[in-house]
Amino acid sequence: MTNKLTACTSILIGKKASIDGSIMIGRNEDAKAAWPKHMVVHQHGELGKHFISKDTKLALDLPGDSARYTATPEWTDKDGLFEEDGINEYDVAMSATESAYANSLVLGCDPLVDDGLNEEAMVTVVLPFVKTAREGVQRLGDLIAKYGSGETNGALFADNDEAWYFENGSGHYWVAQRIPDDAYAVVANQLAIQEIDFNDPDNFMFHPGIQQFVTDNHLNPHPDSFNFRQIFGTADRSDAVYSEPRVWIGHQMFSPLAAKDEEPESTELPFIMKPERQLSVFDAQAYLSNHFEGTAFDPLGKGPAAHRYRPISLAKTQESHILQMGRSTGANIHWLALGVAAQSTYVPFFNGITDVPAPYKRGKLPAQLNSAYWIFKHASVLVDSHLHDFLPLLEDVQKERRAAAIQLIRATDTELARHTGEARAKFLTRQSDNFATDTLNAYKKLALELITKMTDYSPLNFNTDENL
Template sequence: MKLSVIASLLSILYLPAVFSCTTILVGDKATADGSYIIARNADHSALTNQHYFHHPRIDNASGKFKSSFNDFTYPVPKTSLAYDSFAKAMTHDHSWGSAGFNEAGVGMTATETIFNNPAVLKIDPYVENTGINEDSIINVILPRAKTAKEGVEILGKIIEDRGAAEGFGVAFVDPDGIWYLETASGHQWMATKLNSEDCFVSANQGRLQQYDPKDTAHYLASPDLIRFAEQHGLYNPQQDGVFDFHKVYSKDDKTDVRYNYPRVLRLQHQYNPHLTTVLSEPMAFPVFTKPEKLLTVDDIKAGLRDHYQGTKDDPYAEKDPYAPKRPISVFRTYESNILQVRPELPQAIGEVTYIGWGMTALTPYIPFYEGAKIPHIFREGGNSADEHSAFWQLRTVQTLAMVDYKQFAPIVQSAYQKMEQEQAQLMHKTEQEYLALYKKDPKAAQKLLDDFEITIANQTMATAKKLQLELITKLTADIDHKYHFAGA
C-alpha cells in the first residue's frame, strides 16, 4: 500500500505542467541595451524544488538519454557540449532541464504548455508513450545545438520522426536572434524567427499565425505542414485564403478566454499602453508588438511578476483564490527564468540567466553569468522544506507572506527590490573589472565571476532569512493580539 502511494505521488511530481507557464520574448532592437531576451514562468507545484546544474563537456560520449516521464530515449551526441540547466531536484538533473545556455552560446527555455486543435489530434495524435516531451527537450538539444536555428531544426526533426508527447512551445536564443517553435500535432510543427523590433507573449496556447515556406531565414516547419492540412480537409486555399497556422492547428475555446488571453492582453498593454484591444475580441490581439519604449530586464521581471495589481482582478489583494482571471504570478510557480544575450560582450558575461525560485511576485531574480561557477546552495534540498537550500529559504518567505498578502507583500517586495538594485550595481562593477582582466589574466577573471556568484548567493540568503524573522515576528504579534485573553 505504501509503495503504491509513493508511486502515485511521484507520478504527480513528474506530470507535464498542464495549464502552466507564461513566455515573453524580446528582440534586440526592442531592448534598451540591445540584448535578446527570452523568459518564462514555470507553474506546476509549489513543492517542486529546482536545482541549477552545470553539465561539463564530454568528448567521445556514448549511451542514450532516457526520459523520466515516458519511454522516450535519444542517443547522446559523440561530443556532448557543456551546458547549464535548471531541473527538478528529484531527477538529479538527468531530465526536466527547463532552461539554460550551452558552451556554443545557445540558450533555451522549455516549455510553454499549449493545446492543439482536437480535430487535428484525431488524425495525428500525440505520441504519449515514446514521443519527446518537456522533461527531455533541454537535455537532448543543448548538448548538440551550435546555433538557435540548429536547435529548432533538431527538435523539429525529432517531432517528425519520433513524435511529440504533448503540445508545447520552445524558445531558442543565440547572438544572432530568437526562434520560437510550436507543435501543431503529434508530428507537425512550425517555428518563426522573431523580428528584432518585436515582443512576443504566449500563455498556454498556440500564438503563431503567419508562415511562409519560401522564407527559410524566418520560418521553419515540418515539410508537409500545409499539405497535411489540405489533405485532411483542415485548410482550403480557395475558401480560407492565406494559410493561418493558429486557425488550423491551435485550440481556441472558453478556457482560453478566461485562462490564457487575459495574460496576453495584460502584458501587451503593459508594454504598449495605447493598444485598444479588448478581451471580448481575442483574435484581434496582435501576435507580435513593438513596445512603445525600449524594454529592460526589469520590465520583463515586472511582466512575469504581474497579478493584475491595481485592479479588481488582483486575487491576492482581494483574497480571492477563485478569481475569474488567471494571473501571471501564481504561488505554484516553482521557477522563473530570464535568459539575456548581449552579443557585444564576451560570452562569459554576455549571457546572463536570471532565476526566480518560486512565486515571482514574492521572490528575487538572481543573476548567473554563464561563465561562473554555480554555488552549491542552488543545488540542495528536495521537495520537503529544509533550512539549507536556496529554494526553501525563498519559498518560506513566500509562504509566510501569503498568510496576509496585503500586509506582508510590500515588506518582501521592498527588501528584494533594494537587494536587486544593489546586485545590479555589483554586476556593472564586476563586468568592468572582467573586461579589463579576461584577456591578460583569464584565471583572475574567472575567479572574479565565481566570487560574484558567491557574494550574490550570500546576500540573497541573508535577505531571505531576515525577512523570515521579520514576518514571524509580525505574525506572532498579530496572533497575540487576536487571541490575547487578557481579561475584561
C-alpha cells in the first residue's frame, strides 16, 4: 500500500464447522498503535455514480445505486477511506484486506501498478454492489484484472450460504477458494491458497488467463499441479518469524490432534483445516485476540522466547471484526472490537441498523475521550501500566460483556419476528445502540477504577507511620 501498509490476521469458518450453523469471517486490522477508526452505516444510494480514490487516483463509474452497508473507515480520509469491513443490505459480508507478499519472479512478469485498486477502496467499490459472496469475488477479480492493484492482498467474503477467500498474487492475477462448510482457515500475511482445481467452479474462481500466464512465463516449480502459494508467494525467514506462527497457533487451538506435528515455523501449513469441535463466535474472538498465551512465545511472558514471533493481537490493532452470517434465528451480526482485540470487547451490531451511537463516529488525533476508539484504548493503556494487578479487572469486564452479548442476541432474536419494515430497523438499531453504549460505560467505569488504584503506585509514595 502506498500510504498505509496493514499487516492483519484473518479467520474464516464454514457453517457446519460452527456451533450454531452460522458462517463467520473475521480479521484484525493492524497498522498503527494510535490511529482511530470509526463505524458508520451508509444508506442506500449514498455513494452516487462515480468514485475517485484519494490513494491511487483510480476513477470508476459505479454500477447503479449502492446498497446500505456498515463499514469502519479511518478517522481521516486524507489518504483514502479504508472502510475495511461490513455487511450490506443483501446480507453479503466483506473484509479487506489481508496484506500478503508475492515473489520477485512473479512480480517481474506482472508488476504491481501505481494507479490501480488498493485496499483503501476495495470495500467501497465492491460491497455495496453485490448480492452474493460469489458476486463479490467476481467483481473484485474483474476490477483487479482490468485496473490492476498496487498490492498483493487477500479478501474475505460471505453470505448466508458460503464463505470465500480471495487472493491477488500480482498486479492483475487472482484466485479464490470457497471454504468447505465443515472447515475453517486462518491466514497471516502470506498468500495462503494452495492447490487450484480449474475444473471445480463450485469451489474455485480465478482470472481466466492465469494458467496461460504461469505457463508462458515459466513460473510453476511443480508443473504437475497448480499450487498458487508456491507459484506466487514467498517462503523466507520473515515468513517464519512474522506469519507462519500465527497460522500454527490457530491450528493448535482448533485442530490440536491433526496439527500435533506442526511447528511454528513450518513453511507448508495447510490452508484448509477441519476443527476437532464445532466453533463459536467466542472461538473466533479468542483467535483474533491471541498473543501465544500458554506458550513460551507470549510477549507478556519473561522467557527468552517471549518476543520471538509476531502475535495475532498487538498494540497496532486498530479494530477487530467478525461478520457472522447465515444466522437462522435472527439478523446477521457485525461484531466490532475497537483497539487491541485482547483488551477490548466485541460489540454486536445487527445487520439492518440505520445508525450507530455518536461515539463510534468520533475519534481523531490527539486522543479524545468522547470517542469509542479512545475509550477502549484508554482502558487498554491503563491496564498495560500495571498488567499483573490490572488485567484481572479488565477480564472481569470482558467476561460480563460477553455473557451480556449473548443475552442481548437471544432477546433480540425472540422479539424480532414482531417487527417488520421501518419498525424492524428501529428495533435493531435500538438494541445495538443500547448494548454499545452500555459497553462504553463499562469501560469508562473500569478506567476510573484503574486511575483510582494507580494513585497509590506513585514513586513519590512513602509508607508513613499512621501514628505520626
